[in-house]
Amino acid sequence: MSADTPDAAALQEEVEQLREQVEELQDGGSNKMTIVATKGTLDMAYPPLILATTAAAFGWDVVVFHTFWALEVLHEERSKDLKLSAVGNPNMPLPNAVAAVPGMDRAATWMMERRIDENNTASVEELLETAFQTGVRMQACQMTMDLLDYEDDDLYDEVEAGVGAATALEHMADSDVQLLV
Amino acid sequence: MSADTPDAAALQEEVEQLREQVEELQDGGSNKMTIVATKGTLDMAYPPLILATTAAAFGWDVVVFHTFWALEVLHEERSKDLKLSAVGNPNMPLPNAVAAVPGMDRAATWMMERRIDENNTASVEELLETAFQTGVRMQACQMTMDLLDYEDDDLYDEVEAGVGAATALEHMADSDVQLLV
C-alpha cells in the first residue's frame, strides 16, 4: 500500500474518526459559562448568582470572576449586608432630594430585603452557599483586590483569590456563554 | 461487503455528508443573539433595543430577556416615560448637589429627550415597535416580575412573560452573541 493507493479499510477508519469529531463540534460538548461580575449592590449581585447557580444545576462548568465592586459579594462579612442605592436610580419611586436624605439607602435596602423575603426569593447568602456547593468557581481579581484593599482572609474560604485578567480571558475563550455584569 | 472491506461508493457518500456538516459548522448557520437587559433608565434602554433591532434587520434570531429594572422597558405605560438620572452620573455636567435638587432628573431627562428628537434618533417607543414587528422575542423574567410586582397586564401584549433563568440560559447556549446590559 502507498499514499497513492490507500486501502478502503484505513480510509473508512479515518472517516469514522472525523465523524466523531464533527459530532462533538456540533454538540459543543458540555456547556461552559464565564461571568465577569463588577457590581456590589444588592440588586446587581443577583444576575450573576442566579445565572451561575441555574447553569450549575444543569451541569454546566461555571466560573464567576469578581472584580471592582463585586468583590463585596465575596466578602464574608459584608456580602450579608449588600445595599441598594436609592439615589441615582430613577427606577425607584423616590425623588433624589428625598433619596439623598440620611437613612434612605438603608430604607430602600430594607424594602428590597423584605420583598426578597416575602417572595421566598433566595438571599445572596443562600445563593452563595448554593454556588459553592454546586461547584461554581468563584474567583477574585488580584488587581482590584490590591486596589480596593481586600485581604484573602476577608473572602469566603471557597473563593479562588488572586486571579488575573489573563486567566479570566482564557476561561472566556473556552466558554459557550460569557457575560459581564 | 463487510466492515473490513467497505465499498468506495458508500465511503464517498459518507464523506459528502461530513463535508456538508463541516460547512455548516464553518458557516455557523444563521446568527442568533441573546441579550440580558437589566437596566431601566432612558440611556441604558437604548443599547439592547438598538442592537436587537439592527440584528433583526439583518435576519438574526434575537431574544431579549428583561430582568430587574429592565422590566420598565416592557411596561406599556412607563416605557414611554423612562428617566435619566442626573445624580450618580459624573458624565453629566451637573454637580451632585445641584443634580439632587427636586426636578433635576426631570430636567436631565428632558434635555436627553430633546436631543433624541433633534437628532432624529428613534424613541424607545419606536424601537419597541420595530422590535415587535421584526420578530425580536422580548421576554420578561418571572422571578423579578414577582419581586418587583409586575403583572402580565402591565406589559405589552407582544411580551413573553414569566420566563425563567433556565430558558434564558438555553437561548444563550444556542447563541453566537450573548450580552448583558
Place this chain on the structure above:
Amino acid sequence: MSADTPDAAALQEEVEQLREQVEELQDGGSNKMTIVATKGTLDMAYPPLILATTAAAFGWDVVVFHTFWALEVLHEERSKDLKLSAVGNPNMPLPNAVAAVPGMDRAATWMMERRIDENNTASVEELLETAFQTGVRMQACQMTMDLLDYEDDDLYDEVEAGVGAATALEHMADSDVQLLV
C-alpha cells in the same frame, strides 16, 4: 471513473481536506474579542481597557466599540480626567447626604486616583496608549457621537470614529468573546 466508483486516492484527498477543516474548527483559529463599552466613569473605564490590552498582549484581535458615556474614554482631553461618583454607589463608605455635598465626587475620584498610583496600577491614559500600540481597534459609535455632540476632532487620532451598530454586530458574530460593559 464515475460517481459510483470513485477512486480511493481522490477520496483520500477529500478526507484529508476535511480533517484540516475539522482541526481548524476545533482549534477555533486565533482568538477574537469584541467589547461594547457604555460607561465613562473612572472605575468602569478599567474593565474594557484591562481586558482589551491583556487579550492583545496574548495576540488576540480586539475591537472595543464605545457608545454613550464610554465616548468620554476616547475624548483626548476628558479621558485624562474621568470621575468616580460618590453618590449612588453604596459600595463607597459615604452616606449619600455627605456624598452629594459639592466637591465629594472630586474627593472620591482623588482617593481612587491616589490608590491607582500607590498600587502602580496603570492609569487610563497609559492603558489607552497600550491599547493603541498593541493594535486594539478603538471604535466610536456614530449615533451616540451625534446624540451627545462629539466631534471627530475631540477623539484620539487612533480612534475609528463613525462606526455603526451593524458593523459592531458583525465583529461580535465573528468573535469568540463578546462583552458589554
